[in-house]
Amino acid sequence: QVQLVESGGGLVQAGGSLSLSCAASGRTFSSYAMSWFRRAPGNEREFVAAINWGGSNTYYADSVNGRFTISRAVPKNALYLQMTSLKPEDTAVYYCAATSLGNYGLAYVEEEYVYWGQGTQVTVSS
Numbered sequence: 788q789v790q791l792v793e794s795g796g797g798l799v800q801a802g803g804s805l806s807l808s809c810a811a812s813g814r815t816f817s818s819y820a821m822s823w824f825r826r827a828p829g830n831e832r833e834f835v836a837a838i839n840w841g842g843s844n845t846y847y848a849d850s851v852n853g854r855f856t857i858s859r860a861v862p863k864n865a866l867y868l869q870m871t872s873l874k875p876e877d878t879a880v881y882y883c884a885a886t887s888l889g890n891y892g893l894a895y896v897e898e899e900y901v902y903w904g905q906g907t908q909v910t911v912s913s
Contacts, residue, residue: 789813789902791883796907803911804871809883809904811864819860820888821866824897825879826906832882832897835867839893846895851877873911880906 789886795807807823822837837846845857856869866883884900894900 789885790900791885791903791904793881793883793904793907796881796909796913798910799873801873801875801911801913803873804869805873805909806870807868807881807883807907807909809866809868811866811885812904814847818887818892819885820852820892820894821831821883822895822900823866823881823883825909827876827879827882830879834895834897835881837893837895838866839888840890843881844891844893846893848895870909873909875911875913878909878911879909882906 789809790813791809793809797818798907799805818840820839823835825835826832834848838859854872858867876889883904885902886900
């Protein structure tokens with residue numbers, strides 16, 4: 788019922804920056820928490836960052852904390868991930884996800900998310 792489409796992936800040098808976007812369509816979100824996950828080659832999908840409906844609460848994986856910033860524009864049903872100080876180990880397909888958790892709910896477990904995008908490739912070269 789809800790379609791999520793990621794964009795903004797690409798190739799960047801280590802230490803550089805990149806911004807990802809996720810646009811939702813199909814219906815208007817109501818009290819949806821959203822997150823970014825990623826899957827590196829040969830690895831399981833892992834949590835990156837999460838944000839609540841109001842955008843007031845965020846949570847980051849230790850591996851990206853201090854380097855990545857998650858934000859959202861609710862009226863536009865858009866999610867963003869600003870990535871700085873990128874490392875080769877950040878190379879992965881990045882996915883946005885959404886689930887209904889109320890105004891303040893925030894989730895970082897993959898199994899709690901209902902809607903997923905198809906992913907966008909981020910490659911960090913050394």
